[in-house]
Amino acid sequence: MSESCNCGQHVQKLQQQISVMRKEIKNLRQLTDGAVRSHRKNLSSLQSVLTSIEEDRTRVVVPQSDREPSVLSLEKGIIQTVPIGYIESCFATKTGTPRQPTICTSSRATLRIKKAVFNNPEHSLVGLDQYSHVWIIFIFHKNGHQSYKAKVKPPRLNGLKTGVFSTRSPHRPNAIGLTLARLEKIAGDTVHLSGIDMIEGTPVLDIKPYIPDYDAPHTRALDTVGSASTEQHMSECISSDEETDALKQQNTKTEDLSGNPLDKSKAFLMTSTGALGDSKPNRPCQIPREKDIPSVLAEIKSYVSHKNIFTTLATEENVLQANSSTVRPCEDERLQSSEEVQFGADSYTTIASWIREPPVSTLNVRFTPHAERNLKEFQPPGQAVPGKPSFQFLQSTEDAAAAIRGVLSADPRSVYRRTRCQDQLFHFTLDTAHITCWFGEGFAEVLRVRPVQSSECCSKGRL
Numbered sequence: 001m002s003e004s005c006n007c008g009q010h011v012q013k014l015q016q017q018i019s020v021m022r023k024e025i026k027n028l029r030q031l032t033d034g035a036v037r038s039h040r041k042n043l044s045s046l047q048s049v050l051t052s053i054e055e056d057r058t059r060v061v062v063p064q065s066d067r068e069p070s071v072l073s074l075e076k077g078i079i080q081t082v083p084i085g086y087i088e089s090c091f092a093t094k095t096g097t098p099r100q101p102t103i104c105t106s107s108r109a110t111l112r113i114k115k116a117v118f119n120n121p122e123h124s125l126v127g128l129d130q131y132s133h134v135w136i137i138f139i140f141h142k143n144g145h146q147s148y149k150a151k152v153k154p155p156r157l158n159g160l161k162t163g164v165f166s167t168r169s170p171h172r173p174n175a176i177g178l179t180l181a182r183l184e185k186i187a188g189d190t191v192h193l194s195g196i197d198m199i200e201g202t203p204v205l206d207i208k209p210y211i212p213d214y215d216a217p218h219t220r221a222l223d224t225v226g227s228a229s230t231e232q233h234m235s236e237c238i239s240s241d242e243e244t245d246a247l248k249q250q251n252t253k254t255e256d257l258s259g260n261p262l263d264k265s266k267a268f269l270m271t272s273t274g275a276l277g278d279s280k281p282n283r284p285c286q287i288p289r290e291k292d293i294p295s296v297l298a299e300i301k302s303y304v305s306h307k308n309i310f311t312t313l314a315t316e317e318n319v320l321q322a323n324s325s326t327v328r329p330c331e332d333e334r335l336q337s338s339e340e341v342q343f344g345a346d347s348y349t350t351i352a353s354w355i356r357e358p359p360v361s362t363l364n365v366r367f368t369p370h371a372e373r374n375l376k377e378f379q380p381p382g383q384a385v386p387g388k389p390s391f392q393f394l395q396s397t398e399d400a401a402a403a404i405r406g407v408l409s410a411d412p413r414s415v416y417r418r419t420r421c422q423d424q425l426f427h428f429t430l431d432t433a434h435i436t437c438w439f440g441e442g443f444a445e446v447l448r449v450r451p452v453q454s455s456e457c458c459s460k461g462r463l
């Protein structure tokens with residue numbers, strides 16, 4: 001009897017202990033859940049700190065006192081680079097950004113020279129407005145991890161490999177990019193550019209004026225026509241204000257064979273070397289007066305057609321037409337072969353033939369009526385209409401349509417997407433627009449254009 005009594009007490013005790021333990025387990029669970037939650041929170045804030053450190057890594061500005069580069073360090077190959085500023089671009093991400101600036105001439109960007117580099121940044125830009133084009137030297141800061149290979153597969157080669165230094169691939173030992181952009185204007189410490197292929201936030205190392213007389217080998221060919229150096233010609237030719245005005249007018253009116261305006265200096269060279277064709281050395285330079293311009297133009301055109309001197313001035317369309325009449329080499333040959341670009345009697349420039357005859361073809365671009373209506377909703381920068389989106393960089397709907405055409409006609413897909421995910425929709429952002437399209441055989445069709453959401457854009461003040 002007493003035994004059964006004890007058993008009852010034991011059971012009761014055990015039940016009490018069990019309930020205490022349950023409570024403890026519950027408390028422990030709450031504690032661990034809380035700890036896990038706070039760990040997760042810590043982890044995510046650590047991750048965002050890491051991301052911003054990663055983003056800022058290239059933005060480190062060397063303090064004023066450390067700015068003086070030591071000659072010794074340079075000789076030792078220790079090169080300290082300081083971004084002079086960061087690109088604000090109509091392209092937010094790599095997807096959909098043209099692979100070269102010429103693909104999309106209506107694209108736009110600005111570059112503000114940092115005060116940390118010069119006390120008066122605007123002073124560094126004095127004189128630059130005399131040039132139409134500038135070289136932009138920059139860092140491919142969004143390459144991801146720093147890796148590179150001796151051979152790369154440029155998208156234009158559709159999977160074929162070639163040496164990295166024979167390409168303009170972003171994945172190279174020093175991740176340095178070089179873009180020839182059009183200089184739209186300079187406002188104080190800010191350079192306004194068009195025809196660009198750099199994304200938002202790109203750190204810029206340097207700007208240099210594009211000087212065809214130095215940078216384009218063909219000017220040497222032209223130079224020999226008149227025998228004296230270009231600079232000599234320039235100083236000899238510009239003799240009075242009247243003549244300079246006439247020259248200016250002539251330069252703005254001069255066209256190439258396709259009706260495109262000629263580069264100012266090329267037009268200058270053509271006239272300064274004695275309106276072409278005459279290879280007599282030291283022929284005195286004659287600046288034509290305004291009334292003579294039509295005959296000079298006729299002379300230039302007849303010379304151009306005679307000598308086929310301005311191959312590089314041909315539009316891409318002309319080049320494609322010219323190429324389509326030649327026999328296309330097989331792919332392996334294409335990698336090996338190169339194409340001479342003729343300037344007069346001598347050849348100064350040679351390029352790999354796959355640049356102009358890539359195994360991937362240019363695409364026709366079309367808009368659905370819906371996408372066209374979408375695009376027309378966008379307003380030019382600074383002309384806000386309530387309830388309607390506006391562009392930050394692109395100047396008009398036409399500019400935007402041209403930019404979209406440029407991007408898509410060059411087939412912006414990776415080789416993987418092009419070959420393995422043909423049916424997938426392709427999205428990219430351009431300025432404040434998010435574009436959806438699809439690709440078919442030989443064409444790309446824009447299905448929708450809508451304003452970018454804040455989560456899709458990385459530019460400050462983009463919306």
Ligand SMILES: C[S@@+](CC[C@H](N)C(=O)[O-])C[C@H]1O[C@@H](n2cnc3c(N)ncnc32)[C@H](O)[C@@H]1O
Binds near residue numbers: 139140170198
């Ligand atoms: C093929 S590279 C050519 C750039 C330059 N014109 C050159 O030849 O050095 C252009 C591509 O680089 C990528 N890109 C542009 N800016 C970048 C950046 N800051 N970081 C990483 N990739 C970038 C874009 O995807 C763009 O299509």
